[in-house]
Amino acid sequence: MIEKLWYGKNRLYWLLLPFSWIYGLIACVRHKLYQMRILKSWRSPVPIVIIGNLSVGGNGKTPLVIALIEALTSKGLQVGIVSRGYGGKADNYPLLLNDNTTTEQAGDEPVLIYQRTKVPVAVAPNRSQAVQLLLKQHKLDVILTDDGLQHYALARDIEVVVVDGKRLFGNGWWMPAGPMRERANRLKSVDLIIINGDSVNNIAELYPSKTYTMQLAPLYAVNLLTQEKRELVNLHNICAIAGISNPQRFFTMLTTLNADVIKTTSFADHQKFTPALLANLVTNEQTLLMTEKDAVKCRQFALPNWWYLPIDAVLPIAAVDQICSLLANMKSSRE
Incomplete structure (x- = not known):
């Protein structure tokens, strides 16, 4: 229902x-207080790059974070990651991830990022504490934050x-009548705008020097148990599931790729999966296919016919x- 209010034709959103x-008044006043330095922000000794969004829901932020980690690492930079760790509940914060960290402790996205990249990742509701833990444990050149555009306590x-x-x-x-955390005019002050997928809009016309388009490119399917890799066309009788904010995007991608999908099932974003929840969705003769974000929560109890589809973000070199270039200028100004 809420999706129809925000993105559909239903005009009953005016009731909200x-x-x-x-919400908008509180958000604007809070931002202004940080700008006026009445509320204090903590500044890291190494550059902080915020990867965030203006609206609620999945916009492709995590694939972008992974792509930037790989791109910056290839240029010789030591990269760290901090996150709120939404959906996780650790005994103590800040939490530095390792190979044994679960999604119950750190949340879905941080575990996914760590498993894909193996760069240092720390989570905490107070992201400044996560940054300080990273810098205590690792020598880093730059820290990316997965989300946190509105977390102004971190400069x-x-x-x-x-x-x-x-x-x-x-x-x-603004929420709850719409999906916005901040209004679209906030784009004026950001450094880069990354549009996920082709779009008919005027954002690039308004901000031509800082707007880029990325594409999400599916990789081979991976078996949760054996890590075997197969082309998607070699999987048959697929029952696809997605516990992400926009499940239909995943299902549409599978259709575009001519995958042999016989059934789709949507779950809530950050859904906590159990063997009982998934047991009746697929038979032994069928294939259960999920997103990589869902897979990080299912490896401990996966069955032989469970697969996931990793996604890469393809970024323009110019972005x-x-x-x-911005990082290099900061380094020069700090020296």
Whole structure:
């Protein structure tokens, strides 16, 4: 229902506008207090790059974080990651991830990022504490934050905003009448805008020097138990599941790739999976296919016919070069 209010034709969202104005007023006042330095931000001794979004829901932020880690690492930079760790609950914060850290402790995205990249990852509700832990344990050149555009308690050097190329900003209103955490005019002040997928919009026209388009490219399917890799066309009788904020994007991708999908099942974002929950979704003769974000929560009890589909973000070289140029300028100014 809420998706239809935000992104569909349903105009009943006006009933929620009074609450949106309250949310927007609080958000604007809070941001202004940080700008005026009445509320204090903690500044890291190494550059902080925020990877965030203006709207609620999955815009492709995590694949972008992974792509930037790989790009910056290939240029010789030592990269660390901090995150709120949404959905996780650790005994103590900040938490530095290792090979045994679970999604119950750290949340889905941080575990996924760590498993894919093996760079240092720390989570904490207070991201400044996560940064300090990383710097205590590792010598780093730059720290990326997975989300946190609105976490102004952590000072940032570069802001990168990801925009869903298809859904954009929906009706444009603040929550709960719309999907926005901040209004679209916030794009004026960010350093880079990354549009996920092709889109018919005027963002690139408004901000031509800092807007880039990325594409999500599916890789081979991977077996959860054996790590065997197969081309997607070699999987048959697929029952696809997705516990992400926009499951239909995953299902549409499978259709575009001509996957042999016989059934799809959507779950809530950050769904906690159990063997009992998934047991009746697929027979032994069928294939259960999930997102990589879902797979990190299912490896401990996976069955032989369970597979996941990793996704890579393909970025223009110019976008990476612009971030590197900004980092180089900061290094020069700090020396």
